Amino acid sequence: MTQRTHEDAPQDAAGRPVARWLPGAVLGAVLGVLRALPWAVVTLCIVLAVLAPALAPFNPVASANAPLLPLWSEGHPMGTDSLGRDQLSRLLYGLRPMIFVSLGAVGLALLVGGAYGVVSGVQGGRIDWALMRAVDVFMSFPIILAAILVLAALGPSMLNLTIAVALSQFPIFARLARALAAGEAARDYVLAARAVGYAPLRIMVAEVLPNIVRPLMVQATSVVALAALTAAALSYLGLGVRPPAPDLGFMVREGQELIFLAPEQALLPGLLIAVFALAVSFCGDQLADERTRPGGLT
Amino acid sequence: MSAPLLSVQDLGVRYPVRAGLRRAEITALAPTTLELHRGETLAIVGESGSGKTTLGRAMLRLVEPSQGHILFDGTDLCALRPRALRRLRPRLQMVFQDPYGSLNPRQSIGTILGSVLGHVGVPRAERPARARALMADVGLDADALSRRPAAFSGGQRQRIAIARALAAGPELIVADEPISALDVSVQAQVVNLLQDLKRARGLTLAFISHDLGMVAAIADRIAVMYFGQVVELGTAAQVTHAPAHPYTRMLLASQPVPDVARARATIRAAAAAPLADLPSQIAPPAGCPFRSRCPRALGRCATDPPTLGITPQGALAACHNPEPAQGDTTE
Amino acid sequence: MTQDTRLTAPTGAHALSTPTGARTFNPPTGAISRRRFGQMLALSGLAAAFPWRIEAQEGVRTMVFALPELAGNFEPHTWVGFGDTVHAMDCIGRGLTHMDFDNPLPQPAIAESWDISDDGLTYDFTIRAGLTFHDGTPIDAAAVKRSFDRMKDEDDPTRPDLSFALDNLGGSNVLGFDVVDDMTFRINLAQPDAAILGRLSRPDMILISPAALDEFGREVGPNLASCGPYRIASVTPNERLVLEAFDGFYKGTPEVGRLVLQVIPEPVAQMTSLASGDLNITNLIPHSNIDRLEAMDAIRIEQSAAFISAMLAMNVSAGVLGDIRVRRAINLGIDREAIVREVFFGKAEVPGYINPAAEQGFDPDHLRHSVYDPDAARALLEEAGAVGAELNLISENSGFWPRLGQVVERSLNGIGLQVTTDYLDGGTFNARLFDREAHELAFLQRSAFFPDPDGRWSPLFMTGTAGADSITAQSDLPEQAQLDEMIAAANAESDPEARGQMFVEINTFMADEMMPIAAVVNTFLPVSVSTDLEGVNANALGTYRTFLEGARFTG
Numbered sequence A: 001m002t003q004r005t006h007e008d009a010p011q012d013a014a015g016r017p018v019a020r021w022l023p024g025a026v027l028g029a030v031l032g033v034l035r036a037l038p039w040a041v042v043t044l045c046i047v048l049a050v051l052a053p054a055l056a057p058f059n060p061v062a063s064a065n066a067p068l069l070p071l072w073s074e075g076h077p078m079g080t081d082s083l084g085r086d087q088l089s090r091l092l093y094g095l096r097p098m099i100f101v102s103l104g105a106v107g108l109a110l111l112v113g114g115a116y117g118v119v120s121g122v123q124g125g126r127i128d129w130a131l132m133r134a135v136d137v138f139m140s141f142p143i144i145l146a147a148i149l150v151l152a153a154l155g156p157s158m159l160n161l162t163i164a165v166a167l168s169q170f171p172i173f174a175r176l177a178r179a180l181a182a183g184e185a186a187r188d189y190v191l192a193a194r195a196v197g198y199a200p201l202r203i204m205v206a207e208v209l210p211n212i213v214r215p216l217m218v219q220a221t222s223v224v225a226l227a228a229l230t231a232a233a234l235s236y237l238g239l240g241v242r243p244p245a246p247d248l249g250f251m252v253r254e255g256q257e258l259i260f261l262a263p264e265q266a267l268l269p270g271l272l273i274a275v276f277a278l279a280v281s282f283c284g285d286q287l288a289d290e291r292t293r294p295g296g297l298t
Numbered sequence B: 001m002s003a004p005l006l007s008v009q010d011l012g013v014r015y016p017v018r019a020g021l022r023r024a025e026i027t028a029l030a031p032t033t034l035e036l037h038r039g040e041t042l043a044i045v046g047e048s049g050s051g052k053t054t055l056g057r058a059m060l061r062l063v064e065p066s067q068g069h070i071l072f073d074g075t076d077l078c079a080l081r082p083r084a085l086r087r088l089r090p091r092l093q094m095v096f097q098d099p100y101g102s103l104n105p106r107q108s109i110g111t112i113l114g115s116v117l118g119h120v121g122v123p124r125a126e127r128p129a130r131a132r133a134l135m136a137d138v139g140l141d142a143d144a145l146s147r148r149p150a151a152f153s154g155g156q157r158q159r160i161a162i163a164r165a166l167a168a169g170p171e172l173i174v175a176d177e178p179i180s181a182l183d184v185s186v187q188a189q190v191v192n193l194l195q196d197l198k199r200a201r202g203l204t205l206a207f208i209s210h211d212l213g214m215v216a217a218i219a220d221r222i223a224v225m226y227f228g229q230v231v232e233l234g235t236a237a238q239v240t241h242a243p244a245h246p247y248t249r250m251l252l253a254s255q256p257v258p259d260v261a262r263a264r265a266t267i268r269a270a271a272a273a274p275l276a277d278l279p280s281q282i283a284p285p286a287g288c289p290f291r292s293r294c295p296r297a298l299g300r301c302a303t304d305p306p307t308l309g310i311t312p313q314g315a316l317a318a319c320h321n322p323e324p325a326q327g328d329t330t331e
Numbered sequence C: 001m002t003q004d005t006r007l008t009a010p011t012g013a014h015a016l017s018t019p020t021g022a023r024t025f026n027p028p029t030g031a032i033s034r035r036r037f038g039q040m041l042a043l044s045g046l047a048a049a050f051p052w053r054i055e056a057q058e059g060v061r062t063m064v065f066a067l068p069e070l071a072g073n074f075e076p077h078t079w080v081g082f083g084d085t086v087h088a089m090d091c092i093g094r095g096l097t098h099m100d101f102d103n104p105l106p107q108p109a110i111a112e113s114w115d116i117s118d119d120g121l122t123y124d125f126t127i128r129a130g131l132t133f134h135d136g137t138p139i140d141a142a143a144v145k146r147s148f149d150r151m152k153d154e155d156d157p158t159r160p161d162l163s164f165a166l167d168n169l170g171g172s173n174v175l176g177f178d179v180v181d182d183m184t185f186r187i188n189l190a191q192p193d194a195a196i197l198g199r200l201s202r203p204d205m206i207l208i209s210p211a212a213l214d215e216f217g218r219e220v221g222p223n224l225a226s227c228g229p230y231r232i233a234s235v236t237p238n239e240r241l242v243l244e245a246f247d248g249f250y251k252g253t254p255e256v257g258r259l260v261l262q263v264i265p266e267p268v269a270q271m272t273s274l275a276s277g278d279l280n281i282t283n284l285i286p287h288s289n290i291d292r293l294e295a296m297d298a299i300r301i302e303q304s305a306a307f308i309s310a311m312l313a314m315n316v317s318a319g320v321l322g323d324i325r326v327r328r329a330i331n332l333g334i335d336r337e338a339i340v341r342e343v344f345f346g347k348a349e350v351p352g353y354i355n356p357a358a359e360q361g362f363d364p365d366h367l368r369h370s371v372y373d374p375d376a377a378r379a380l381l382e383e384a385g386a387v388g389a390e391l392n393l394i395s396e397n398s399g400f401w402p403r404l405g406q407v408v409e410r411s412l413n414g415i416g417l418q419v420t421t422d423y424l425d426g427g428t429f430n431a432r433l434f435d436r437e438a439h440e441l442a443f444l445q446r447s448a449f450f451p452d453p454d455g456r457w458s459p460l461f462m463t464g465t466a467g468a469d470s471i472t473a474q475s476d477l478p479e480q481a482q483l484d485e486m487i488a489a490a491n492a493e494s495d496p497e498a499r500g501q502m503f504v505e506i507n508t509f510m511a512d513e514m515m516p517i518a519a520v521v522n523t524f525l526p527v528s529v530s531t532d533l534e535g536v537n538a539n540a541l542g543t544y545r546t547f548l549e550g551a552r553f554t555g
Helices: A002-008 A011-021 A024-050 A087-123 A125-139 A143-154 A158-185 A188-196 A200-236 A248-256 A264-292 B052-059 B082-091 B109-119 B124-137 B142-146 B154-167 B184-201 B212-218 B236-241 B246-254 B260-272 C002-006 C009-017 C021-025 C034-049 C053-057 C085-092 C141-152 C165-169 C210-223 C267-276 C287-294 C324-332 C336-343 C364-370 C374-384 C401-414 C426-433 C466-471 C480-492 C496-514
Strands: B006-019 B022-036 B041-046 B067-072 B092-095 B172-176 B204-209 B221-226 B229-235 C062-067 C111-116 C122-127 C174-181 C184-189 C230-236 C240-245 C258-263 C299-302 C308-314 C390-396 C418-424 C441-446 C517-523 C527-530
Touching: A024 A087, A024 A264, A087 A125, A087 A158, A087 A200, A087 A248, A087 A264, A125 A158, A143 A158, A143 A200, A158 A200, A188 A200, A188 B082, A188 B092, A188 B154, A200 A248, A200 A264, A248 A264, A248 C401, B006 B052, B022 B052, B022 B067, B022 B229, B041 B052, B041 B212, B052 B092, B052 B172, B052 B204, B082 B092, B092 B154, B109 B124, B109 B142, B109 B154, B124 B142, B124 B154, B154 B184, B172 B184, B184 B204, B184 B212, B204 B212, B212 B221, B212 B236, B212 B246, B221 B236, B221 B246, B229 B236, B229 B246, C062 C267, C085 C230, C085 C240, C085 C258, C122 C141, C141 C165, C141 C174, C141 C184, C141 C210, C267 C287, C267 C527, C287 C299, C308 C324, C324 C374, C324 C517, C336 C401, C336 C517, C364 C496, C390 C401, C390 C426, C401 C418, C401 C441, C401 C517, C418 C426, C426 C441, C441 C466, C480 C496
Parallel strands: B041 B204, B041 B221, B092 B172, B172 B204, C062 C258, C390 C418, C390 C441
Antiparallel strands: B006 B022, B006 B067, B221 B229, C111 C122, C122 C184, C174 C184, C230 C240, C240 C258, C299 C527, C308 C441, C308 C517
C-alpha cells in the first residue's frame, strides 16, 4: 500500500506542465487520475486506520516473534521491531493517532477559532482589538513549546494531543474567520440585520457564518497536513500517545537509533507520515484552486 | 405642530484614526440637531463624504454616536440598553444604497422576509401569506420568494430590500441613496414605489440623496449637508427656489438645468474663487469649512464657524453672508 | 575567550577558506607561490568540510574525541552533570588519588601515599615531589590546600557561586584542611569515612593552580590550569577544545601529543567521522549500532565493564508497594534477559544487586536477587492479594528509557499487575521522582564516577538522602536503621578487603529484608575506537570518565 502511494503522489504538481503537449483527451484522463489520486490515498489511509483492528495480523503491543526481523519475513511482511512486535500491525494502528488527531484537531480548531474570529470580526471595536491581541500573544509563542506545556499540564494522551495540536492551529482559523467576518460585517446585509434588531449571536450564526464557511473549510483542508505533521512531531518528542500504543511519530524516533542496523524501522513510519501529509496537502490545494478559479474553467 | 416622531439633538459622530504616529479624530458628523415629523419626507442632500450617510445611520443608532441624543417617539435611543434598543428597532428601518450587498447572498428571499416577520412576532403559519403580500406590495411575483438574491436585477433587489424594511412594520424608513446604484430607467419606479408606500402606510421617510433636483420633487423638507454639517434646512420650496447658503446654490447650479447661461455663470464664479484644498477632516479648518470654495466669503468666515440661523427666506442656514432674499446673484 | 589566541594556526587556515577574491589575484608576498597557495586553499577547503581534520596535518599526532556539547567553562566546583566538562576536567585535571576502573581500589596520583590515623578521622597525604601545575607553579601542600579551602571557605574570593564540591567530598563530615609540612596535606573528618579516598578521584576534586586562582579568581573555569595529562591550547565553545600533552604529568608525558575534544553531537555524524578517520574515540554511539560498527575495518569496539545501572525504585509509602511481598514479586517479575536482548542489543548484563560486578561489594550470590521467576512472582502477588493491582511507572522519555519502560511494563503485566508508564521530560520526571506523593514506580540511573562500593550507598540509600526519604521512602521501614548502621560501619573500616565484604552484606541485607529497589540491568557506554589507537581506558569511558593519557597510535 505504501509503495503505490509513494510512486504516485509527487507526480501531481509535475504532471501538468510536462503533459501540455499531449493530446487533449489523454491529458484530461491523466489529469483526472492525478487529481483523484490524493483523495484516494487519503481515503485509503483513513480506511486502513479505522479498520486496523480487523486488518492487523497481530496485537500491536505484544511481542509476536524475535526482535528486528527484516522485511518480508514469514508472517511479518514488514518485519518486527526491536521489541519483537509485528511492524505491519504497528503501522496500521500507528496511523490512527495521526489521522484522528489531525482531523480532530483541525475540526476543533475550526470550531473554536472560527467562533472566536467571527465574534471578533462582527463585534469589532475594543472586543476585536482585545481578542486579536490575545491571538498575537498566542502566536508569538512557539507552537511546539505551547503544545509541550499543554501536554505537560494535561499529561500525554490522544485527546490531549488533539487539544494541543488544535491549539497550534487555532490562531490560523481565528485570524481567517476574523478577517472574513469583518469583511462580511461591513456589508449592508449585516447592517440591515442589525437594523431589524437581530441579536449579535443571531447575526453571527445566521447571517455571517454561512457566508464564510466555505473559505474556512478550504483552509481547514489545507492545514490538515500541517496538523498531521505537528501531531507526528509531538509524538516524535514523546508527547503523543502513551507507549507501547503504536504511533508513527514515536516509531520514527524509536527507529532512528537503528537507522544503520534496520533502516526500515524509521523509514516506513516516516514514509507513511509523508505520504498522508502530502496527499492531504494536495487535496487542500485542489479545493483552494477551485475556489480561486473563475467559474467556467476546469 | 405635533411632537416630532424623531428628533436628533446635538448628534455627533467622531472616529479615532491614526495619522502617522499621532492619534487623531475624524469628525464624520458635526453636532447636528433636526426633527422628523410624522408623515413627512425629509431629504438629506450633500456630496459624497458630506456626512449624510453617517447622519442617516446615526439617526437609527446603527453607528454609535459620540455625543447627542436621539429621541424616537419620546424614547432616547442613546440611553437604551442593547436589548431594549433591539426591541425598538423594527419601528425604524433602513433601505441601503447597494442592493447587491444589502441582501444576504446565502438566504432565499423567503428566508430573509420570513425571519424578519418571525422577529416581529408574526406566527409561523401566517408568514408565507404575509411574505407574498409584501412581494405584491413592492410589485414582485410571489414565486420570487424561493430564489436567492443573485437571481434578481438591481431594481428588483431594491424592491426586495424595501419589502424587508416593510416586513418589520416600521414607522420610519431611512432610505440611503436607494436609487443611485440603479439604472436610470428604474430609478423613477423605485422612487415612486417608496412614495406610494409611504402614503399608503403613513410612513415617515428620510431620503438621503446627492441629487437635489430629484428630491425637490418628493421631499417636504430638505437638509443640505456639507463637511459633516447641516448647512441649510428648510422646506423644499425654500431650499430649491430661494437657497440661502452659497453651497446650496452651487449644488442647484450643478444640476442639469435648462438655463445653461445661468449655470455657466455660477460655475465660473465658483471656479474663480480661490480654490484652496478641500478641507481636511483630520485637521479641520477654523471658521467656515466652505469658505475656501465660497464666492461670498467674508473675513470673519476664516475665524468664526457659522451656526444655523434664520435666513431672510425663513429657513435655517449656517452662513455669515447668506444669499439675499429673492435676490438674483448672477448678473 | 581571550586566551584562545595563543594557538592561531587553525583559525588562520580557516580564514583562507573564505572566498576572499582579492587574494587570488594579489598574493600578499612572493613567499607563497601560486601552487603552494592552491594547496593551502584545497587544505582549508577540506578544513571547512571537516573542521577538525586540519588538526591532523601538523606533524604532531592528534587524537580526536567526540563531545556532545562544549560550553567552554571547566570550573570543577560547580559541575553537576555529565555534559562536556567531565571529559575536559578528566583530561586537564588530576586529584590526590586516581581510580582507573580496572583496579577497584584508589591509587596514588598527585599524592604518592597516605596515612590514616587509627581513629580514621585524619588523612595525611604525602605530595609527590617535583611536580608543577600546567603554568609552572610548583605543587606543594599549601597549593593543594588552596584548592580544598576554595570548596569549604565561604569567604574565599575565588569560590564560585553554587559550589557543590564540598558536598561531593563529604559535606559537613569534612572538618577542615591543614598543611602539616611542605609536602604533607591533611584532611580532618568528624566521622570515619573510608570512601573519601575514592571521592578524591572525582572530576571535581582536581587540583587547581594557585597562580591561576590568583589571576582569574572566580573566572578560572575557562582558564583552568591543573596538573592532568593535557593542558588547554585553545577553546572554541560549541566547536572544539584543543589540548596539548603536558610534559610535567606525574606519569610522564602522554604519547599522543595533541588531543582535540570535538563537538559532534549527532551519533550518525560520529559514525561517519569514525569511518572516515576524522574521529578516533567516542562513547556516544547508541548500543543498537555497535554490531554494525564493529564489522567495519577501521573501527574497534572496546570491551567495557558495566558500571552504569538502571534500577526500579519502588515507593514503599505508595499503596500495595508497602507490602514487601509485592516488591519481591515485582523484582522476580522483571525479565532481565529480555531487557539485555531487546533494549541494549546484548550490550548489557543481568545485575546482581546494587553494586555491579566490577565494583567491590558485588558477590556472585547477589545474582539470585535478579532472577526472573514469573510463577513465583504471581504466587507472591496472590498471597499479598495484589493480583490486578494498578501501578504507575515513571520514566524519562529520552535515550533507552522508553524502550526499557515498555519491556518492564510488559513483563510486570505478565505477572498479573496492571502497570501504566508515564514517559516524561527530564524536568517533570525529576519533579515527580523527588516527591514521594507523585510516583509509585520510578526508574533510577546510577553510573560510577569512581568505582568505590559506597558510591551507590551513602549518597542514595541512607536516611536523610533524597533517595531513601523521597524516591523509595525506605526511611519509613523499620529495617532502615540497621541499614544506616551497616553503611556507617563499612565506611569506618579502613581495611579495603574487610570493607568490601561489608558492602557485600549490605547488598544482601537490603535485597532480602527491604527490597525497595529492583536492580534491572547493568550496562556501559559503548566505546568505539579507531583501530590504529590502543591503550584507551575503555572501562572509564564506559561510565563517562575520560582517561586518555595511556593512548598511543600503533600505525
